[in-house]
Amino acid sequence: MPIPSGGRAVDRSLLRDDVYRRLRDAIVDCTFLPGEQLKDGELAEWLGVSRTPVREALLRLAASGLVVALPGRSTRVSTIDATAVQDARDVVAAMHELAVRQTAGRLSEDDIARMRDANRRFAAAVDAGDIGAALDADDEIHRIPVTALGNTAVETVLDQFDPLVRRAERLRFSTDGHASVDLHTRLIDLIAAGDARAAASMAFDIWHTLPAGDG
Structure with missing residues (x-):
């Protein structure tokens, strides 16, 4: 998964909602394309946070239909169905x-x-x-x-x-x-x-x- 360069880190004091919004917007604006695999470790490094808020954000994105999470396998950006x-x-x-x-x-x-x-x-x-x-x-x-x-x-x-x-x-x-x-x-x-x-x-x-x- 290619990670965008030059992204500003999320302040560690911010709430998990900020991580969710950053990931949501990156999917909506096609920074992350349909079908692209999302790795929580790489996303955490990009945003400058721990993996926990990233995993929570991915669960919320799955509920919204923006990502598809396969337990034990991978999380990918959903296609536009x-x-x-x-x-x-x-x-x-x-x-x-x-x-x-x-x-x-x-x-x-x-x-x-x-x-x-x-x-x-x-x-x-x-x-x-x-x-x-x-x-x-x-x-x-x-x-x-x-x-x-x-x-x-x-x-x-x-x-x-x-x-x-x-x-x-x-x-x-x-x-x-x-x-x-x-x-x-x-x-x-x-x-x-x-x-x-x-x-x-x-x-x-x-x-x-x-x-x-x-x-």
């Missing part, structure tokens, strides 16, 4: 639909402004071909209603299933993400107007613009 992506996409769409329905018309002016600013950054990133920045901006747009809702169950479900969808979505944004700019604009306008039913429907439909077979 259409059925798994469809299942995760449907769950993610339902959670965002719920969050938007409950927060439409209740978000602050600052929340709406941050969503619009994130969409502008999303558009600029798509134009520049910066897929990582586009994904970050897209995540910020959709996370604002989720955060405002404050439902820890919704956040937990999204934390588990969102990475699998994001990996497939990265492939979509690498070919054409321009249509999403207009969809985001319509979503934000509906939320700002307080049209909960239409905004929730738009949120649900946005996630279903990602075909299950992408990747």
Whole structure:
């Protein structure tokens, strides 16, 4: 398994969640490719931590479907399976639909402004071909209603299933993400107007613009 050079070490005082996020992001951004074997010793050395948080992170990644662990054999990055992506996409769409329905018309002016600013950054990133920045901006747009809702169950479900969808979505944004700019604009306008039913429907439909077979 080739380990990226020049990676900054994780501060040893940080929680295991930081190790999980680093490994999750490395899989989503294709630093580690589908089918690639992941060795906990090499990952621990790369991140500058012990093997324990790495092993715990790999277990969480397996639960999310990003890695496949074969007991006593190996752990590999999962391939992008259409059925798994469809299942995760449907769950993610339902959670965002719920969050938007409950927060439409209740978000602050600052929340709406941050969503619009994130969409502008999303558009600029798509134009520049910066897929990582586009994904970050897209995540910020959709996370604002989720955060405002404050439902820890919704956040937990999204934390588990969102990475699998994001990996497939990265492939979509690498070919054409321009249509999403207009969809985001319509979503934000509906939320700002307080049209909960239409905004929730738009949120649900946005996630279903990602075909299950992408990747």
